[in-house]
Amino acid sequence: MRTEHDALGSRQIEDKYYYGIQTQRALENFSISGTTIADIPSYIDSLLQIKKAAAIANHRVAALGDEQLSAIVLAADEFIHSHKVVQFPLDIYQGGGGTSTNMNVNEVLANRANEILTGKKGYESVHPNTHINMCQSTNDVIPSAMKITAHRMLGDLEKALLRFAADLGHKQVEFADVVKLGRTCLQDALPLTLGQQFSGYRSAFERSARHVAEVRSHCLELPMGGTAIGTEFGTFPGYKEAFYQALSKNTGINFQPEPNFFDGLQNADFWISVSAALKTTASLLNKLASDLRLMGSGPRSGLAEVKLPAVQPGSSIMPGKVNPVIPEMAIQVYFRVLGNDLSITRACEGELELNVWESLILNCFSESSRLLIECLPLFSEKCLGKLIANQESCAQSAESSLALSTVIATLFDYKTASDVAKKAEQDGKSIHQVVVESGLLSLEQASELLDPKVLTSPELFHGLYRGKLHV
Template sequence: MRTEHDALGCRQIEDACYYGIQTQRALENFSISGTTIAQIPGYIESLLEIKRAAAMANHRIGKLTDAQLSAIVQAVNELIASPQPQQFPVDIYQGGGGTSTNMNVNEVLANRANEILTGVKGYDEVHPNTHINMCQSTNDVIPSAMKMTAFRLLGALEEALHPFIAVLGEKVEAFSDDVKLGRTCLQDALPLTLGQQFSGYRSAFERSAQLINSVRHLCLELPMGATAIGTEFGTWPGYKDAFYSVLSTNTGLDFTPEKNLFDALQNADFWITVSAALKSTANILNKLASDLRVMASGPRAGLEEITLPAVQPGSSIMPGKINPVIPEMVIQVYFRVLGNDLSITRACEGELELNVWESLILNSLCESCRLLTECLPLFSDKCLKGLIANRERCAQDAGNSLALSTVIATLFDYKTASDVAKKADQEGKSIYQIVVETGLLSAERASQLLDPIVLTRPELFHKLYK
C-alpha cells in the first residue's frame, strides 16, 4: 500500500494501482452502473492521445523537460499499445463534469512516468495536475475526448452501413420484375414492384450514411485550449497552436479548434445533432423491419408477400410456427436509441458556463452507436440476404385489386372508374371482368392496360395509350 494526499485528506492506495487518490474517491462515490470509462470504446485512447499531444506541445514551448516528456510519452504509448482497463475503473455515471475521469488518466500517467524516471510510483518528478494536466482543464479535455471517441464510433457505424446498403441494392435487382400490391393507410393501393419498394429503403439508408458522415466530420472541431470556461486562462503562449499541430500529426486527422470556445463549453447542442443522426438511422431501420414483419405475416392468413429466413422455432406450444425474430430485435434497438436520444437531449440542457452531464451523453451515444453498428450485419446476414419473394401471391393480389380502377379513371373519368370499382366490389369480381362485361374495353385492350406491371412503369402505359 501507499499513501496519497489531496485537499480533503489522505487515502491508502494499493501499490499495484497506477491511479491515485482522486480515482479512489470516485470509486467510493460513484460505483453505480457497473460500466466504467474503460468500457466506452476508444474513450481512454482518446484521452491518452490528448495527454500525449499536450505534453509534446508543452515541451515544444519549453514548459516540460526532455526527461518529463520522454516519460509521459512512454507511459501513453504503453497504455495505447497494451490497454490496462483495470487502471481506469471510474464509473461512467459521475458528477463534476468528468473531473474524476480526467484525474484518473492524469494519475495513471503521472505514477507511471515517475516510475519510469525514479523506479517508484509517486509525483515527485511528474505531477498529475502540474505536468500531465498542464494548459488543460477537465472542461476542455472531456468534451474533446468525447468528440474524438464519437468520430471513431460514427466511423464504425458508417462502415457498417455500406455493405447493408449493398445487400438492399441486390434485392432491388433481384425483385425488379416482381409486381405486388402497394398499400397506403394499410389499404390496397396501386401496384409497384418489390424492387421499387426496396429501392426506397436503399435510398433512405444511402441518405443516412451521408448524414452520419457529415456529423462525424464535425467531431474534428475540438474545444481544447478553452481551459475552464473558455478564456484560455492557464495556457502559455504557443501552446494551443502546438497542441493542434501535434495532435493532427499524431493521429493523421485534421483537428482544429472550435470557432468560439465559450460556445463550445456552454452549449452541448452538437450532441443533439449527432443523436438525431443516430435516431434517423434507427428510424429507417425500424421502418424496414416493421414493413418486413407485415409483408411476411401469415404464412396462410396474412399478406404472405415475402418469406423471411427461419432462424429459430417460433413457439413453445405451436409446432411449425416461425416468428420474424430478427426484425423484432431490430425494432427493439430502435426503441433503445429513442430512449438514449431523450437522455442526450435532456443532458444537453446544461447551465451557465459548462455542461456537467457529458458522461451520460457519452454513455448514451456509445450505446446507440454500438447497437446500430452490431445490428446492421445481423439484420443483413440473418434476414435480408435470405429473404424470398412469394411471386405468385404478390401477382395475384396485384391483379385482383380494386385500385386498378385508377386506369379507368385515367382513360375515362373518375365517376366511371368509381362505378366500375363499386360494381366489382359488390359482385366479387375483378376490375378486368367488369370493364370487359360492360364494354368499356375489349378483352385484349383490358389485358394490356390492366396488367399490373403497366402501372409500375408509366412509360409502358403511355406507349399502350397511344
C-alpha cells in the same frame, strides 16, 4: 499498498494500480451502473491521445523537460496499445463534469511516468496536475475526448450504413421483376415491384449515411485550449498551435480548434444533432423491420409477400411457428435509441459556462452507436441475405386489387372508375372482368392496360395509352 494524499485527506491504494486517490474517491462515490469509462469504445484512447499531444506541445513551448516528455509519451503509448482496462475503472455516471475521469487518466500517466523515471510509482518527477494536466482543464479535455471518440464511432456507423444500403441494393436487383400490391393506410393501392420498394429502403439508408458523415465532420473541431471557461487562461504562448499540430500528426486526423471556445464549453447542442442522426437511422431501421414483419406475416393467413429466413423455432407450444425475431430485435434497438435521444436532449441543457452532464451524453451516444453498428450487419446476415419473395402471392394480390380501377380513371374519368370498383366489390369480380363485361375495354385492351406490371412503369403505360390501345 501505497498512501496518496489530497486536500480531503489520504487513501491507501493497492500498488498494482496506477490510478491514485482521486480515482479511488470516485470509485467510492459513483459505482452504480456497472458501465465504466473503459467500456466506451476508444474513449480512453482519445483521452490518452489528448494527454500525449498536450505533453508534446508543452515541451515544444519549453514548459516540460525532455525526460518528463519522454516518460509521459511512453506511458501514454503503453496504455494506448495495451488497453489495461483495470486502470480505468470509473463508472460512466459521475458528477463534476468528468473531473474524476480526467484525474483518473492524469494519475495513471503520472504514476507510470514516475515509475519509468524512478523505478517506483509516485509524483516526485511527474505530477498529475502540474505536468500531465498542464495547460488543460477537465472542461476542455472531456468534451474534446468525446468528439474524438464520436468521430471514430460515427465513422464505423457510416461504413455499416453504406454496407447495409449496398445489401438492400442487391435485393432491389433480385426483386426487380416481382410485381406486388402497394399499400397506403394499410389498404390496397397501386402495384409496384418489390425491387422498387427496396430501392426506397436503399435510398433512405444511403441518405442516412450522408447525414452521419455530415455530423461526423463537425467532430473535428475541439474546444481544447479553452481551459476552464474558454478564456485560455493557464496556457502558455504557442501551446494551442503546438497541441493541434501534435494531435493531428499523432492521429492522422486534421483536428482544429473551435471558432469560439466559450460556445464550445457552454453549449452542447452539437450532441443533439449527432443524436438526431442516430435517431433517424434507427427510425429507418424500424420502418424496414416493421414492413418486413407485415410483408412476411402469415404464412397462410397474412400478407405472405416475402418469406423471412427461419433462424430459430418460434414457439414453445405451437410446432412449426417461426417468428420474425431479427426484425423484432431491430425494432427494440430503435426503442432504445429513442430513449437515449431523450436523455441526450435533456443532458444538453446545461447551465452558464459549462455543461456538466457530458458523461451521460457520452454513455447514451455510445450505446446507440454500438447498437446500430452491431445491428445493421446482423440484420443483413440473418434476414436480408436469405429473404425470399413469394412471387405467386404477390402477383395474385396485385391482379385482384380494386386499385386497378385507377387505370379507368386515367382513361375515362373518376366517376366511371368509381362505378367499376363498386361493381367489382359487390359482385366479387376483378376490375378486369367488369371492364370487359361492361364493354369499356376489349379483352385485349384490358389484358394489356390492366396488367399490374404495366402500372409499375410510366413508360410502359404511356406507350400503350398513346398507341393502338388509346380509347
